[in-house]
Structures are given as C-alpha cells and as structure tokens.
Amino acid sequence: MDLYQQKCEAPKKQGVRLGLVSGSGYGISFLALYCINSLCFYVGSWLIQKRIATFGEFFQVFFAITMTALAVSQTSAMAPDRNKAKDSAAYIFEILDSKPKIDSSSNEGAVLPIVHGHVEFQHVSFRYPTRPDIQIFSDLCLTISSGQTVALVGESESGKSTVISLIERFYDPDSGKVLLDQVDVRILKLSWLRQQMGLVSQEPVLFNETIRSNIAYGKTGEATEEEIITAAKAANAHNFISTLPQGYETSVGERGVQLSGGQKQRIAIARAILKDPKVLLLDEATSALDAESERVVQDALDSVMVNRTTVVVAHRLSMIKNADVIAVVKDGVIAERGRHETLMEISGGAYASLLAFHMSAN
Incomplete structure (x- = not known):
C-alpha cells in the first residue's frame, strides 16, 4: 500500500x-x-x-x-x-x-506450383524489434522434412513460438534464411504463403459470428457446406456442433465465450484444416485445457497431422513423445535433436533435465 x-x-x-x-x-x-x-x-x-x-x-x-x-x-x-x-x-x-516492413496486403512475390512442406532455418539470428537488447536466436539451424512432425521444447522465453512466427513471416530474421521447399520465404507472396499454413494457438481467435462463419474464415473465397462439415468431422467437432440448438448457425459470442475451451480449440482446428495446409503449426494447442478436453483435442490433432509437415510447440509429454524429431531450443540454438527415446538416454542432457523439471513441477 x-x-x-x-x-x-x-x-x-x-x-x-x-x-x-x-x-x-x-x-x-x-x-x-x-x-x-x-x-x-x-x-x-x-x-x-x-x-x-x-x-x-x-x-x-x-x-x-x-x-x-x-x-x-x-x-x-x-x-x-x-x-x-x-x-x-x-x-x-x-x-x-507508416509503411510496414512486411505488408500482408501486398500482391507482390512468387508462388510455388507444388508445395511439399520442407522447412529449413539456415543460420538464423533474430531479435524482436521492440526488444533489440535481447538476443532470441544467435545461429539457429533447423531442418524439417516434408511430412515430418517436429516438436520444439525449451524453457520459457527460449524462442519456441518465435520459430512459428518466422515460418509464418510475422517477422523477418536479422540474418540467415527461412526456406520453404528451398525457396526464401521473403521472396514468396505473403498471402499465398500463409494460405499454405494452418495455425492453432493456445488461445484461438474466434469472431462474434456463427460457427459456420468462423470455420469458413480459414479459406479464401467461399467454402462449401460439404467442405465445412468435412473439416469439422476431421477436427472431432461435428458431433458437438450437431447437438447445439442451431447447429452450425450458433453464434459463438465475443471471443467465443459461448463455448468451452475444448470446443473453441476444435473449431480453430477445423478452420485450419479447411485450407488443407501443407504445414501445420501448433503453438501450445492443448496447454490451457483440462484432461478430458485435452484428450478430445489431441485425438483431433493426431488425425489431422498425418501426411503434413507439423511443427509442435508444447510442454506436455503427450504432445511431443511421438514426434518424429524433438528439437531442444536453448541459448538461441538447437541444443539437441532426436526422438524421445534417444534424447532420454543422454545423461544430463537438456531434454532429459527439462522433462524431469516439468514432471516434478506437476
């Protein structure tokens, strides 16, 4: 006082x-x-x-x-x-x-005839413009092969979510390159680039519209009824939507207040699936959910991650243990990478220590 x-x-x-x-x-x-x-x-x-x-x-x-x-x-x-x-x-x-450095409304840039979803970070250094005194990445090198699921783990503020921001080109690296199918993302058309990616974040952004409109927002242009229902089924959301009095015409309210956390996440997953992204980005997609909701959302994610390049940022073991590659972000670089079993065998390793800390905290 x-x-x-x-x-x-x-x-x-x-x-x-x-x-x-x-x-x-x-x-x-x-x-x-x-x-x-x-x-x-x-x-x-x-x-x-x-x-x-x-x-x-x-x-x-x-x-x-x-x-x-x-x-x-x-x-x-x-x-x-x-x-x-x-x-x-x-x-x-x-x-x-003001003129933004990254103009999302610009129609300039190249497009690729076929997207395989191969993502690569080549010696990336980065600081946030609002925090120029803090070095996020110093020499980050990371390769994510087409169709591979890569889980990013690390301490808070280590830069895990920054990797997703750089892939979506919310920011450009200070030095180094971020490549999609061996092409620098800075020369690609920005609206096209983001249309190839689906993002599911910890707190999804839902608009004060109907469920149908929120799902259809994921696709540029008109989405058909069949496409919306197919996406909802893939996201394990169709059953609960059908039980609502107005079905797909139900208003979600401001920021989705009419729905539970798990329901909001499944609608966000359906919106991401609708665009049929080649790269799926999951940023703490289940961290804010209870155990039951997490199980339902995890089942939806497991089904949509098949045959897509997937980048997962998570703390929970259930989200990362089955990933093809687990990359540990520490001090601005990738400190360790490999499968769960391999990393756990490294005595005193960064991954094993991090996992032991989170299990003791829980």
Whole structure:
C-alpha cells in the first residue's frame, strides 16, 4: 500500500494542477460573462435614457455580445483538451503514414506450383524489434522434412513460438534464411504463403459470428457446406456442433465465450484444416485445457497431422513423445535433436533435465 501511494503521488499532483488551471479558467470565463452583461445593461440603459438608441436596438447588440462571450467561455473551458487532441491526431496520422516492413496486403512475390512442406532455418539470428537488447536466436539451424512432425521444447522465453512466427513471416530474421521447399520465404507472396499454413494457438481467435462463419474464415473465397462439415468431422467437432440448438448457425459470442475451451480449440482446428495446409503449426494447442478436453483435442490433432509437415510447440509429454524429431531450443540454438527415446538416454542432457523439471513441477 505504501508503494502504491508513493507511485500515485506524481499523478495526483498533476491532476490537482490540471484541476486548478481548468477550474480557474472556467470561473474566470463566467466572471467575464457576467461583467459584460452588467456593463451592457448599464450602457444600454444610459443610451435609452438619452434616446440615442431604442429598446430593440439595445437587445440586438446585447444578444450578439452575450452569445459571443458564451462561446468564448466554453472554448476556454475546453482549452486543456487542445493538446490532447493535437497529440492524438498526430499519432493517428503517424500510423496511417507508416509503411510496414512486411505488408500482408501486398500482391507482390512468387508462388510455388507444388508445395511439399520442407522447412529449413539456415543460420538464423533474430531479435524482436521492440526488444533489440535481447538476443532470441544467435545461429539457429533447423531442418524439417516434408511430412515430418517436429516438436520444439525449451524453457520459457527460449524462442519456441518465435520459430512459428518466422515460418509464418510475422517477422523477418536479422540474418540467415527461412526456406520453404528451398525457396526464401521473403521472396514468396505473403498471402499465398500463409494460405499454405494452418495455425492453432493456445488461445484461438474466434469472431462474434456463427460457427459456420468462423470455420469458413480459414479459406479464401467461399467454402462449401460439404467442405465445412468435412473439416469439422476431421477436427472431432461435428458431433458437438450437431447437438447445439442451431447447429452450425450458433453464434459463438465475443471471443467465443459461448463455448468451452475444448470446443473453441476444435473449431480453430477445423478452420485450419479447411485450407488443407501443407504445414501445420501448433503453438501450445492443448496447454490451457483440462484432461478430458485435452484428450478430445489431441485425438483431433493426431488425425489431422498425418501426411503434413507439423511443427509442435508444447510442454506436455503427450504432445511431443511421438514426434518424429524433438528439437531442444536453448541459448538461441538447437541444443539437441532426436526422438524421445534417444534424447532420454543422454545423461544430463537438456531434454532429459527439462522433462524431469516439468514432471516434478506437476
């Protein structure tokens, strides 16, 4: 409480100072208004008495001056907001005039006639633009073969989710290359590149629309009824959707509040499947679910991962132990890679230590 009070001292003084300035300006403006009124009546009565002006002429002038004074007083009361409006307008125009380094609306770039889903990181170094003092990757090399499932594990903030961000080209590496089928992703058409990938994150983004619309959003253009139902069945979602009173026309609410965590994840999986992605990206897709929901969602994921290049970011053993390759991200590089059984045999290895830590924590 003492620390909170101490932190509030500066805003409190600023608020008092602003209140005094605003209140004084407001009071002075009304004082000026009443002084002008009294002066007008005094001068007007003298002019009428001397027959220099008529009663009607006096009130014409009086109302003109009164309305002007009222406008001036209201303007002075809003004077403190002028700087706020000025700063806000400057900020808005700065955003409108800014040119993003990665323009998702651009139609420039190449497209590949056939996508096999081979992903490769070649000596990638990367820092987030908002945190240039923290080195995420220093010399990351990682090869993900077509149709292979690769699980990324590591400590928090080690850069596991950053790998997915670089594959989707939310960011570009500072040095090195990210390749899709031996082609640098920076020369590919961005909208086409992302259409080849399906992303299922820890907290899926659902729009305040129907279930049908949220699933159909995954495909550019119109999705047919048959395609939507097929995707829902593959994601193990069709049965629970059919039990809802309005079925696929059920509104999910703001951010999907009408659905449980497992139901939201299965709709997100169906949306990802609808585009038939060559590369499936799973970023902690089951970490926020209870045991029962995790089992249902895991069954859905197991069925859709077949014959696709899959990158899995997860902490739970059930998500990673069956992966073709497990890669341990540590200190900006891949410290270890191999199957679960092979990595567990490395005495004092990074993977074995990490797994032992998580099991003891649980």
